[in-house]
Amino acid sequence: MDHLRQGIQRHCLASNLEDLKGAMVAILAELIGWIGALAILAGYAAFSLGWIANGPIFQASNLFGSAALLLNAYHHGAWPSVVLNVAWAAISSIALYRVLKVRRPTVPLTGLPVPRNKADSSILED
Numbered sequence: 001m002d003h004l005r006q007g008i009q010r011h012c013l014a015s016n017l018e019d020l021k022g023a024m025v026a027i028l029a030e031l032i033g034w035i036g037a038l039a040i041l042a043g044y045a046a047f048s049l050g051w052i053a054n055g056p057i058f059q060a061s062n063l064f065g066s067a068a069l070l071l072n073a074y075h076h077g078a079w080p081s082v083v084l085n086v087a088w089a090a091i092s093s094i095a096l097y098r099v100l101k102v103r104r105p106t107v108p109l110t111g112l113p114v115p116r117n118k119a120d121s122s123i124l125e126d
Contacts, residue, residue, distance in 0.1 A: 029075035036068025059096035
């Protein structure tokens with residue numbers, strides 16, 4: 001009888017640990033979702049109010065926010081939101097890449113940095 005009681009206790013403990021794990025995942029998914037929403041809202045507000053330009057900060061806030069909301073939507077099985085945030089993250093990734101690429105121009109076909117003055121042009125002569 002004691003063996004049966006220990007087995008039941010182990011089962012209850014395992015069940016409680018699984019419940020705890022599920023609750024922790026749910027709380028983490030909610031926290032990630034709220035942080036993502038805040039990132040997108042803050043980036044949009046800052047851009048719309050003229051505090052920042054369409055640059056790396058704006059695009060990074062969109063990318064981070066959409067990735068966080070994607071995780072939250074996936075956790076909840078909200079498939080339209082998953083698809084929306086996959087597209088949002090893809091667009092933000094491309095835009096961020098382009099913004100960063102424009103900030104670091106290179107000479108076509110060589111991949112070398114564009115010289116800013118005559119002294120730097122010796123890089124291209126080697």
